[in-house]
Amino acid sequence: MSRLIVVSNRVSIPKARGAAGSQGGLAVALGSALRERRGIWFGWSGNETGTFSGHLDMQKNHGVTTATIDLEQQDVDEYYNGYANRTLWPLFHYRIDLAEYESGFGKGYERVNQRFADSLGPLIEPEDMVWVHDYHLIPLGERLRARGNKNRIGFFLHIPWPPRNLLVALPFHERLVTTMLAYDLIGFQDEESVDSFLGYCRKELQADIGDDGTVTYDGRSVKVAAFPIGLDYEDFLEGGQSGEARQAEQRMRSSSRHRKVIIGVDRLDYSKGLPERFDAIGRYFDTYPERVKETLYVQIAPPSRTDVATYQRIRNTLEQKAGQINGERSEVDTVPIRYVNRGYSRAELFGIYRSAHVGLVTPLRDGMNLVAKEYVAAQDPEDPGVLVLSRFAGAAEQLKDALLINPYSMEETSEAIRTAIDMPLDERKARWEKLNAVIKSANVEKWRANFVEALGA
Numbered sequence: 001m002s003r004l005i006v007v008s009n010r011v012s013i014p015k016a017r018g019a020a021g022s023q024g025g026l027a028v029a030l031g032s033a034l035r036e037r038r039g040i041w042f043g044w045s046g047n048e049t050g051t052f053s054g055h056l057d058m059q060k061n062h063g064v065t066t067a068t069i070d071l072e073q074q075d076v077d078e079y080y081n082g083y084a085n086r087t088l089w090p091l092f093h094y095r096i097d098l099a100e101y102e103s104g105f106g107k108g109y110e111r112v113n114q115r116f117a118d119s120l121g122p123l124i125e126p127e128d129m130v131w132v133h134d135y136h137l138i139p140l141g142e143r144l145r146a147r148g149n150k151n152r153i154g155f156f157l158h159i160p161w162p163p164r165n166l167l168v169a170l171p172f173h174e175r176l177v178t179t180m181l182a183y184d185l186i187g188f189q190d191e192e193s194v195d196s197f198l199g200y201c202r203k204e205l206q207a208d209i210g211d212d213g214t215v216t217y218d219g220r221s222v223k224v225a226a227f228p229i230g231l232d233y234e235d236f237l238e239g240g241q242s243g244e245a246r247q248a249e250q251r252m253r254s255s256s257r258h259r260k261v262i263i264g265v266d267r268l269d270y271s272k273g274l275p276e277r278f279d280a281i282g283r284y285f286d287t288y289p290e291r292v293k294e295t296l297y298v299q300i301a302p303p304s305r306t307d308v309a310t311y312q313r314i315r316n317t318l319e320q321k322a323g324q325i326n327g328e329r330s331e332v333d334t335v336p337i338r339y340v341n342r343g344y345s346r347a348e349l350f351g352i353y354r355s356a357h358v359g360l361v362t363p364l365r366d367g368m369n370l371v372a373k374e375y376v377a378a379q380d381p382e383d384p385g386v387l388v389l390s391r392f393a394g395a396a397e398q399l400k401d402a403l404l405i406n407p408y409s410m411e412e413t414s415e416a417i418r419t420a421i422d423m424p425l426d427e428r429k430a431r432w433e434k435l436n437a438v439i440k441s442a443n444v445e446k447w448r449a450n451f452v453e454a455l456g457a
């Protein structure tokens with residue numbers, strides 16, 4: 001079995017199973033693959049230094065070898081906070097209005113990708129397979145090729161790929177896409193992204209597109225396909241059996257008393273559709289005022305990317321909206337919205353999801369959205385809650401038995417909340433069984449195995 005080298009912007013240092021706060025699904029899946037294949041996980045340490053030293057920190061934790069480098073402050077500003085999070089992230093989430101194009105960002109992005117290639121290159125042995133993750137590292141494969149690397153190199157994008165007519169707003173878009181064609185395999189979350197990517201290659205590059213999604217351009221062929229990411233299902237359920245999960249569920253149930261709980265769990269990010277969701281909740285309370293007393297909307301949204309101004313703005317907007325909805329409708333003993341700006345462990349989230357009658361997942365655009373899958377997996381099979389899901393989440397291609405909505409429509413979202421809350425038990429069970437079967441079988445191990453198998457083929 002050839003060795004696997006995983007590369008991502010940040011590296012998650014493996015923890016013991018069941019450790020407090022435990023790992024996210026991606027870390028669990030990649031960790032087990034790396035253990036099995038004696039591989040290495042390479043990326044940025046998260047540390048900022050005065051000047052770039054190129055020092056490689058190698059560690060072994062719980063059977064996984066990690067190799068990290070520090071970046072200098074200018075790298076972090078231009079590559080991470082700049083090109084990755086202020087140019088590509090908004091553009092790829094269809095927010096062309098928020099995308100910022102500064103030539104310094106593009107230069108920093110190329111510089112850091114070169115640094116990654118220079119530090120990683122010497123670690124790669126001839127038989128290794130290399131798997132690069134996400135929008136921070138699109139040019140890395142091409143940089144490795146330029147160093148003479150002939151290994152199988154694959155790339156997986158965790159976020160959506162935008163339609164051609166949006167992507168062309170990015171200066172040097174051809175350069176970005178042609179560097180991507182240096183990989184052997186490109187994976188996206190859903191078929192929509194695959195179609196957009198192939199459409200771009202056909203129309204902008206006049207590349208040849210095969211029936212199986214192989215792009216041939218400039219004498220090279222690269223396979224393009226959808227690999228929808230899944231949940232670390234068994235691990236997540238195991239965490240749900242813990243005292244921590246039970247306590248979190250109990251706390252939610254006793255504090256909400258007999259009210260129906262609607263839960264939202266997101267990183268605080270404009271792609272998640274939070275202001276629109278708050279407006280839809282406001283609309284629901286306006287349309288059904290008699291239900292205010294019987295309903296509790298809990299939104300968990302820890303701040304992320306706080307160095308970027310758009311993220312500070314959305315935080316202010318949400319505080320205002322939550323304050324307004326509560327101000328107009330609170331009683332001495334009831335508050336309709338609990339808006340919480342901190343994160344919870346995966347076990348606690350399991351308990352919180354399980355106590356909720358409705359899971360409200362309404363991103364304006366999302367690569368996949370694992371919260372939707374976690375909400376379903378955490379339900380009591382004898383009395384499951386209902387998932388209300390944006391049609392613009394990658395997960396919607398798989399989760400057709402959720403109540404699918406257009407998150408831009410307050411009306412539609414508000415009516416879906418009503419339908420979910422009133423849904424009879426047999427319909428809830430029938431929908432949940434179908435959703436859960438998909439989530440259980442298309443889990444993160446399958447995703448990882450399918451990608452690695454296709455890369456090796």
Ligand code: ADQ
Pocket residue numbers: 024025158159229265266267300301302342343344345349366367368369370371374
């Ligand atoms: P994210 O945008 O971070 O990831 P998502 O898939 O929703 O989005 O969440 C990833 C993980 O973060 C989940 O396990 C979730 O439980 C956790 N999380 C989210 N909000 C949290 C909160 N408030 N408190 C604690 N934990 C929280 C990107 C893409 C997604 C894609 C993933 C994986 O944007 O579309 O699904 O990568 O590929």
